[in-house]
Amino acid sequence: MNAPLLKRLWQTFARSRVGRSIFRVGLPESNLERSQAMTSSFLLHIQPAKVHKHSLKAGYSLGLGLISLYLFFILIGTGVLLMFYYVPSTDRAYNEMKDLQFVVSAGLLIRNMHRWAAHLMVLFVMLHLCRVFYTGAYKHPREFNWVMGVGLFLLTLGLSFTGYLLPWDQLAFWAITVGTNIAGYAPIIGPKVKYLLLGGNVVGQEALTRFYALHVIVLPTLALIMVAVHLWRVRKDGGLSRPDESGDVIEQIPLGQLPTNKSYGLMELARGTTPQVGKNPEDEVFSWPHLVFREILLFLLVAAVVLFLAIFWNAPLEEYANPIYPPNPAKAPWYFLGLQELVSYSAFWGGVVIPGLLVTALVLLPYLDRARAGVGRWFARERVVANSIFTICLLAAIVFTIIGTYFRGPSWSWVEPWQQPPAITEGR
Amino acid sequence: MNPSTPNDPNDISRRGFFKLTLGWLAGTFAIIASAAGAVRFLVPNVLFEPSQIFKAGKPEDLADGSVTFLEDERVFLVRQGNTYRCLSAICTHLGCTVNRTEKGYHCPCHGSVFDDQGNVKSGPAPRGLAWFQVTLSKDNRLLVDKSRMVAADKYLVLPTKV
Numbered sequence: 001m002n003a004p005l006l007k008r009l010w011q012t013f014a015r016s017r018v019g020r021s022i023f024r025v026g027l028p029e030s031n032l033e034r035s036q037a038m039t040s041s042f043l044l045h046i047q048p049a050k051v052h053k054h055s056l057k058a059g060y061s062l063g064l065g066l067i068s069l070y071l072f073f074i075l076i077g078t079g080v081l082l083m084f085y086y087v088p089s090t091d092r093a094y095n096e097m098k099d100l101q102f103v104v105s106a107g108l109l110i111r112n113m114h115r116w117a118a119h120l121m122v123l124f125v126m127l128h129l130c131r132v133f134y135t136g137a138y139k140h141p142r143e144f145n146w147v148m149g150v151g152l153f154l155l156t157l158g159l160s161f162t163g164y165l166l167p168w169d170q171l172a173f174w175a176i177t178v179g180t181n182i183a184g185y186a187p188i189i190g191p192k193v194k195y196l197l198l199g200g201n202v203v204g205q206e207a208l209t210r211f212y213a214l215h216v217i218v219l220p221t222l223a224l225i226m227v228a229v230h231l232w233r234v235r236k237d238g239g240l241s242r243p244d245e246s247g248d249v250i251e252q253i254p255l256g257q258l259p260t261n262k263s264y265g266l267m268e269l270a271r272g273t274t275p276q277v278g279k280n281p282e283d284e285v286f287s288w289p290h291l292v293f294r295e296i297l298l299f300l301l302v303a304a305v306v307l308f309l310a311i312f313w314n315a316p317l318e319e320y321a322n323p324i325y326p327p328n329p330a331k332a333p334w335y336f337l338g339l340q341e342l343v344s345y346s347a348f349w350g351g352v353v354i355p356g357l358l359v360t361a362l363v364l365l366p367y368l369d370r371a372r373a374g375v376g377r378w379f380a381r382e383r384v385v386a387n388s389i390f391t392i393c394l395l396a397a398i399v400f401t402i403i404g405t406y407f408r409g410p411s412w413s414w415v416e417p418w419q420q421p422p423a424i425t426e427g428r
Numbered sequence: 429m430n431p432s433t434p435n436d437p438n439d440i441s442r443r444g445f446f447k448l449t450l451g452w453l454a455g456t457f458a459i460i461a462s463a464a465g466a467v468r469f470l471v472p473n474v475l476f477e478p479s480q481i482f483k484a485g486k487p488e489d490l491a492d493g494s495v496t497f498l499e500d501e502r503v504f505l506v507r508q509g510n511t512y513r514c515l516s517a518i519c520t521h522l523g524c525t526v527n528r529t530e531k532g533y534h535c536p537c538h539g540s541v542f543d544d545q546g547n548v549k550s551g552p553a554p555r556g557l558a559w560f561q562v563t564l565s566k567d568n569r570l571l572v573d574k575s576r577m578v579a580a581d582k583y584l585v586l587p588t589k590v
Contacts, residue, residue, distance in 0.1 A: 328536035344538040412539040
């Protein structure tokens with residue numbers, strides 16, 4: 001055997017008494033061991049031993065869900081580190097931010113990473129949602145997993161919102177003020193929800209404590225549980241969606257013509273909606289190494305991008321929270337600017353009714369659109385109506401976000417971005 | 429067991445029925461009671477917040493025709509002749525602090541415009557700015573109660589000194 005030294009050393013260790021007790025299987029060298037590598041490892045057994053070739057096509061899934069998951073991991077890691085310094089106190093939170101920026105070793109870098117990973121996670125969760133829609137992947141049998149995905153999207157937004165409140169700067173204070181006031185517009189329960197969120201009538205220490213608890217334990221725990229269910233369902237619903245998976249394998253391959261020189265038998269063929277349907281063994285490859293290596297590579301890429309952004313662009317920190325004067329203009333992060341633009345027309349319609357209807361539509365979507373055609377292909381012709389409606393909603397959201405970002409100046413007045421913004425003549 | 433249908437798998441004895449009913453009722457009650465208790469726990473019973481009633485200085489310190497912004501209370505004190513009023517500076521839209529302009533008030537967050545009586549002129553604000561009750565304390569200070577809203581034409585009228 002002419003394997004490289006490192007590989008030989010690893011194999012010697014993995015096949016030793018201690019190594020076997022930990023890994024069970026060394027570096028796999030046979031197909032049996034490739035299966036065992038997946039099934040005998042706690043971290044790897046979440047994934048199947050074999051995976052459909054179509055699922056590995058980068059051009060199909062674009063890895064968007066996996067990227068979101070990796071960003072979530074980076075957020076947990078950096079977030080736990082930040083917790084060792086952060087104090088959820090209106091007196092101290094802002095100073096801790098300054099300490100992280102100027103005093104703590106690598107404090108600036110870790111805060112920047114947390115911030116960039118958070119923004120990227122919102123972006124990639126949105127892109128993942130779009131991918132699943134445009135490939136029709138939410139259809140039977142994946143309806144419920146789409147609903148879980150919508151829940152995770154909302155949790156991501158909730159985590160971002162509760163997160164940017166914690167520095168207790170101007171953005172934080174006025175975002176809590178505006179955000180909880182929007183909640184107050186909800187019919188019947190609105191004022192009670194607002195009171196519950198703030199822990200009182202004014203934005204102060206109680207509100208910060210509550211948003212802190214939500215940000216560091218309640219929402220991340222919920223998100224972790226839902227991610228686990230989401231991933232488990234991906235496997236149970238038959239792996240990633242792909243075209244023509246409804247075909248009955250037993251009809252496709254006449255029993256008498258099954259190749260006899262293969263190591264699989266009839267037990268690998270199944271009908272109905274079980275995960276095995278459509279998995280012609282010939283279409284599959286072993287997860288080790290084909291899937292695992294791609295995943296590791298993608299993680300390195302995501303980590304590198306986050307690190308790159310964190311090194312060259314600092315997370316902003318506005319002035320210390322001033323409960324008297326809002327900044328002018330007071331703008332939310334980009335992912336809420338479309339909502340803010342809507343709210344600037346009417347808090348009830350733009351802040352409660354339209355977002356409520358959109359979320360309801362997203363949740364009900366897989367139960368309303370029951371056509372089976374066009375699954376597993378981007379922009380399938382059969383789905384032109386659904387895709388058009390979705391695209392119109394998406395474009396509307398983008399247009400509102402662009403207006404909120406570039407066309408709104410002081411006092412939310414209309415400003416053309418290529419013009420000099422008007423001087424602020426009032427307030428501070 | 430009822431002897432008339434001994435082999436029906438859906439058959440249920442009276443005792444079994446009560447056991448099932450009681451069990452489900454108890455379980456449902458436990459879940460609802462726990463949830464209600466947890467939510468009730470989160471509703472604070474005591475608030476350590478600034479008083480809604482505050483003294484706003486001597487009436488004569490306000491110039492006639494003046495509108496004075498009190499930062500800490502986020503209100504405007506309005507004096508016209510010997511009448512005194514107090515206008516909330518909190519925008520009814522989403523709670524930002526409004527700024528005074530020549531014609532009235534203007535919210536910097538989403539651009540709501542109010543006239544000098546606090547009525548909405550334009551923008552997303554659903555209601556006019558609130559007017560608060562103004563009284564005179566025993567030691568001759570203006571006393572504002574931010575928990576009591578009054579109509580815009582309610583004034584505190586003080587006798588003019590001759």
